[in-house]
Amino acid sequence: MTRRSPCRRSRRAGQFGGSGRGGCRAGPERPCGSAGGRGWTEAACAELRAFAEAHDLPVGTAFRRQDLLDNRSASYAGDIGLSIDPALAKRIEDADLLLVIGAQLGEIVTDGKSTLGKLQDDSGKLSK
DSSP: OOOOOTTOOOTTGGGGOOOSGGGOOSOOSSEEEEEOOSOOOHHHHHHHHHHHHHTTOOEEEETTOGGGSOTTSTTEEEEESTTOOHHHHHHHHHOSEEEEESOOOOHHHHTTOTTGGGOBOTTSOBOO
């Protein structure tokens, strides 16, 4: 099995492009996703895969959640954990859009980087 590099540039990254609302004029050039947390159903995993592949979005899976995205998927970028691939860590650090689905931005996922910990959650509160 050939493993694809988590550092490839997205061919269709512009599909995330904005409609001009909120000053967003163009889509990200280096998007990256992270999936984690509990409660995922088979259907939700299938939808994650379909979304990621449709948008050419590389997705890393959180610590102990490697089964959320089929490792054979073109969008699977690796696992985000204690021994993260340095190329994936760089991809996440350089991302201009980080789509985090279900994962908490804790020490293992962020590798202690405070910049990722100052994002708003869906309730509008700043996370730690």
